[in-house]
Amino acid sequence: MTTSDAAATPAGSPAEPSSTAAKPAARDPWDLPDVSGLVIGVLGGTGDQGRGLAYRFARAGHKVIIGSRAAERAQAAADELGLGVEGAANADCARRSDVVIVAVPWEGHAKTLQALRAELAGKLVIDCVNPLGFDKKGAYALKPEEGSAAEQAAALLPESRVTAAFHHLSAVLLQDPAIAEIDTDVMVLGERRADTDLVQALTARIPGMRGVFAGRLRNAHQVESLVANLISVNRRYKAHAGLRVTDV
Numbered sequence: 001m002t003t004s005d006a007a008a009t010p011a012g013s014p015a016e017p018s019s020t021a022a023k024p025a026a027r028d029p030w031d032l033p034d035v036s037g038l039v040i041g042v043l044g045g046t047g048d049q050g051r052g053l054a055y056r057f058a059r060a061g062h063k064v065i066i067g068s069r070a071a072e073r074a075q076a077a078a079d080e081l082g083l084g085v086e087g088a089a090n091a092d093c094a095r096r097s098d099v100v101i102v103a104v105p106w107e108g109h110a111k112t113l114q115a116l117r118a119e120l121a122g123k124l125v126i127d128c129v130n131p132l133g134f135d136k137k138g139a140y141a142l143k144p145e146e147g148s149a150a151e152q153a154a155a156l157l158p159e160s161r162v163t164a165a166f167h168h169l170s171a172v173l174l175q176d177p178a179i180a181e182i183d184t185d186v187m188v189l190g191e192r193r194a195d196t197d198l199v200q201a202l203t204a205r206i207p208g209m210r211g212v213f214a215g216r217l218r219n220a221h222q223v224e225s226l227v228a229n230l231i232s233v234n235r236r237y238k239a240h241a242g243l244r245v246t247d248v
């Protein structure tokens with residue numbers, strides 16, 4: 001249903017309450033929590049996407065820990081970034097962080113999370129993994145058995161607070177220190193409002209970015225898949241395309 005469909009609902013229909021009883025005031029959806037003190041870990045933080053996010057959050061003043069399958073690779077990437085970024089093995093990174101971003105390739109997603117179930121228990125997990133295939137026609141969306149990478153994460157991490165975000169960002173822009181603002185919205189998905197509010201607030205720590213709630217994890221597949229379209233855009237127009245959601 002579009003916004004105009006909703007507006008066109010006839011008076012007295014089931015969608016419109018007939019009672020005149022006072023309802024509590026709607027919460028301001030942009031009233032977001034203070035997340036400035038949160039420690040952010042990045043699994044697979046030695047790669048382009050993880051390194052880019054680590055750089056942006058460290059630049060925004062967060063304590064950031066880069067994770068890797070090898071602690072020394074994480075340390076080398078952290079030393080390159082500076083800004084107080086630390087490096088650690090993925091398990092240590094998960095244990096020491098409040099919020100953990102999953103930035104490993106789809107191929108290693110399930111195995112990585114299975115191994116970190118205990119370390120990630122109780123943590124806010126942000127999955128940004130896009131299950132994509134590539135052939136001579138370009139990128140295309142894969143169809144994970146669980147529905148999406150985010151749903152696979154939620155299934156593997158029942159004691160974590162799994163959300164999904166940061167799928168559409170360009171790692172090139174994130175890593176470029178000459179770029180002060182990243183002009184894009186970030187679609188944020190999750191099951192609990194407190195968690196998606198936190199992720200939206202974290203997104204807003206990066207100048208130019210805005211986090212927009214985009215539904216529950218069952219709708220993550222479309223968001224992950226859209227990256228195949230953005231890759232096509234980037235190839236045709238030699239761009240690093242982002243997204244904006246209008247009228248919110």
Ligand SMILES: NC(=O)c1ccc[n+]([C@@H]2O[C@H](COP(=O)([O-])OP(=O)(O)OC[C@H]3O[C@@H](n4cnc5c(N)ncnc54)[C@H](OP(=O)(O)O)[C@@H]3O)[C@@H](O)[C@H]2O)c1
Pocket residue numbers: 043044045046047048049050067068069070073074102103104105106107108109112128129130131166167168169170171172
């Ligand atoms: N690149 C982008 O622009 C972009 C944008 C949005 C979302 N993403 C998503 O972010 C994720 C990471 O992208 P990326 O381009 O940074 O990928 P990447 O460079 O290929 O991989 C990231 C890191 O993951 C680790 N890794 C590699 N294979 C692994 C495996 N089988 N199991 C566990 N860890 C493995 C490696 O770190 P160690 O060897 O140090 O462990 C690697 O440096 C992907 O799922 C992608 O869909 C990427």
